[in-house]
Amino acid sequence: MKFRQTPYVIIGSGIAGLYTAIKLSEKTDREILIITKSGLRESNSRYAQGGIVGILPENIEDSVELHVQDTLKAGSGLTDPDVARFISERSAVAVADLISYGVNFDKSPEKKVELTLEGAHSVRRILHAGGDATGRSIELALCSVVEKDPKILIYRQTQAVDLLIDSDNTCKGVIVLDKTTGEYETVYANSVIIATGGAGQVYARTTNPQIATGDGIALAYRAGATVQNMEFIQFHPTALDFEENGSRFLISESVRGEGAKLKTPDGESFTHKYDERGDLAPRDIVTRAIYFEMKRHGYEHVLLDTSTIPEEKLKARFPNIIKACEEHGIDIFKKPIPVSPAAHYIMGGIKTTVRGETSLKGLYAVGEAGCTSFHGANRLASNSLLECVVVASELAQLLSEQNEDVPSESSDCRINCLISKYEKNNFGYKPDIAPLVQQLRETMWGKAGIVKTEEELMEALKVVNELRLEFNQPYKCRNAEEYEFRSLLTTAELIIRSALMRKESRGGHYREDFPETSDVACDSYLSKQPEPCLC
Ligand SMILES: Cc1cc2nc3c(=O)[nH]c(=O)nc-3n(C[C@H](O)[C@H](O)[C@H](O)COP(=O)(O)OP(=O)(O)OC[C@H]3O[C@@H](n4cnc5c(N)ncnc54)[C@H](O)[C@@H]3O)c2cc1C
Known part of the structure; x- marks a missing residue:
């Protein structure tokens, strides 16, 4: 398999991935590689309409304190107040930065930035662009900055399929599939940044585009990273x-x-x-x-x-x-x-700090794929784009302080063992993937959706297990769609298992058999041991 060595690889080109690349490039002379499984501009981010929260000094009705209170209320006991304050305090700078990158927020005839109101916000504080095309405006502005930057290299139509984890549980890179040629490549990197967005496609009804298959969450979980609060799905x-x-x-x-x-x-x-x-x-x-x-x-x-x-x-x-x-x-x-x-947003994800650090060394997550405890049990509208840019900026600062060298090719047994699994074809029975995907999405919508019970969740888990047995492709798959199905199965399983563990109703998680909210609010975590090296 061919390989590349690079200090930083960012997986995903939504607002979180692009913003990380731009901020990092301002602080380092080294190469930054973005890999993205579709076109550079295709992402959930592109479809964001409503806007982005900004606590602007000129808005005398608003304050960080008020925004934190609204965020905490929506988060139903699971938003970390320190994280909420940290992100809220940085919103004005984030908005100013976005404007400096070319985002043209809508203005009133008096040339003042227009602010709108959304559910559960106590004042008007949401900036928008292009009327109802905020995500598109931000995404396009950031793409044009990235495309002009000679330090940023972009692999388009390239899908991350597995993370390289060495025997010390440190992430050392990622295996990627070039969807246009069908070729695999090993990318060795000192820092791997997951910015792969959400997982709405796990449900039959979703506002998310087709790229939202939970790949980053599934890859991180497979690799041994801790995931948090996966049961909290926001249905718009x-x-x-x-x-x-x-x-x-x-x-x-x-x-x-x-x-x-x-x-x-x-x-x-x-x-x-x-x-x-x-x-x-x-x-x-x-x-x-x-x-x-x-x-x-x-x-x-x-x-x-x-x-x-x-x-x-x-x-x-x-x-x-x-x-x-x-x-x-x-x-x-x-x-x-x-x-x-329809399923819209996942509040849970890869457990991270507010600087994007995961439980594994060398692996970072930012944007919807991560879980900083900002959104808690329910995301306040327009808080996610804000989280994307603030955490991306903090992560870029952290990475730039680490003075990354180009990594060497690995001689680690576990890594080489994994690479070898992608070097040989080992396909057995060849199921037609489309009906399996549909069955999974319908099952999740019907039995692990807006309102659920233990009985329904157990039925859903049974279907996931049966589908996994039928699919039976733990490593190399035939094509990109099969890898996405593998991610959907893992993400679905994580959602169901977390929903089973939470015997209460809170925020976006509603159990008909446990409709009350417990007095004590606890996060839920799932992790697994990475598979041992068998060679
Ligand atoms: C219709 C809609 C409207 C919304 N409106 C708002 C709003 O008004 N305000 C707000 O704050 N939030 C809104 N949201 C939520 C917000 O848009 C997302 O949470 C946010 O954009 C996520 O950004 P991200 O960069 O983390 O992920 P995304 O923007 O989803 O980007 C993920 C990227 O990762 C790539 N990728 C995925 N898997 C792989 C892989 N295996 N290999 C390589 N690349 C991969 C994708 O191709 C994509 O480029 C909305 C969401 C939707 C769907």
Whole structure:
């Protein structure tokens, strides 16, 4: 297998990966390699609509303290207050940095940055760009910085398939698959940074694009890293009730922030029956309100009525939502939007510090793949992009202080044993992967979704185990899709096992058989011993 030696390899080119690369490049003269399994611009980040939290000094209504309180409230006892404060305090600098990289946040006619409101925020503090295209604007700005930087090398259409862990449990690099040639390469690196985003594709209904298959979380877990709070999935209340390429278009919470109202198909408001904050209650509450209304009355969806928002404002703020609805035959100036919940964000992930350090030496994680305890049991809207950039910046600082040399090729037995498994083809029975993926996603949606019980979770685990047996491809797979399926199976198993352990309901995790919240809030952790070297 061919190989490369590089000080830093960043896996993923969403906002977390790109921002880490840019900040690191400002602090080092060394090469930085980004590998990304699709095009440089394809990521969850690109689809972020609502915006990014910024506690701006000129916003006299707001303060770090207020934002921390809102974050803690949404996090339902599992947000670490120190982490929340750390990230919140750095938000103004993060916003200024983004502007310096070319992000053009929307401004009022008086040339002031416009701030919007989203659910469970007590004041307007969310910056947006391109109306409802914040993620796209940030992603494109960062991509153009990265593409102009001669120190940053990019492997596109290249998928990370296994991490190299030596006999001392230190991460020494990653095995990657070039999807265009089918060739494998070993990348030896002193620091491996996982920025692979979330895992929405584990569910049949999701707002996440096809890249969101939990690869980084699965790779880190396989390698022996600790994962945290995997049972906490955020189901967004309002995805457009149509599916395209395995994902659903998001109708951003800021539409409700600007005044749109949720109604049943009979035209009745209903969310106030579940929470006094009504349509702008935290996402888990609004999601369950919709879920129970749909279940009780057999509705296929509920409706989001935008007639309360002036037409000019709708056009200026939500051009992409208007366009997406039009593509499905919905004129939102005449008709309400059919919406239903979908998996949106994973609060859990690879356990890290606020500087991205994992439990394994040499391995770091940033962005949605990581879990810093900022979001706790439920993420506050627009807090994730903020976490991506703050943690990326801190991680870059940490890495730059480590004075990395180019690593040598490894003579470690465990590493060489793993590499050898990718050098030979050992394919047995060849199942058609598509129906297996579909079965997994439907099972997760039906039995490990918005509301679950022990019985359902056990059934889901049984299906995951059966699918894994049928698939039976622990190392080298035939193609990129099979590696993604392997990741989905691991991620699904982690979600189910964590959900089984948590015998209570809290934030995004709701157990119908344990509907109460325990007095004591505890994080959940899973880890496994890496496989011993058998050669
Ligand atoms: C529709 C939608 C709207 C959202 N709106 C908001 C919002 O308004 N505000 C907010 O704060 N958050 C929002 N979020 C959440 C937020 O966008 C994400 O949490 C955040 O962008 C994650 O960034 P990331 O860099 O960690 O991962 P991503 O942006 O998902 O990037 C992951 C990258 O890793 C690559 N990758 C994955 N696996 C591999 C592999 N095996 N090998 C190589 N590369 C790999 C992918 O191709 C991609 O480049 C939204 C999410 C969605 C889906």
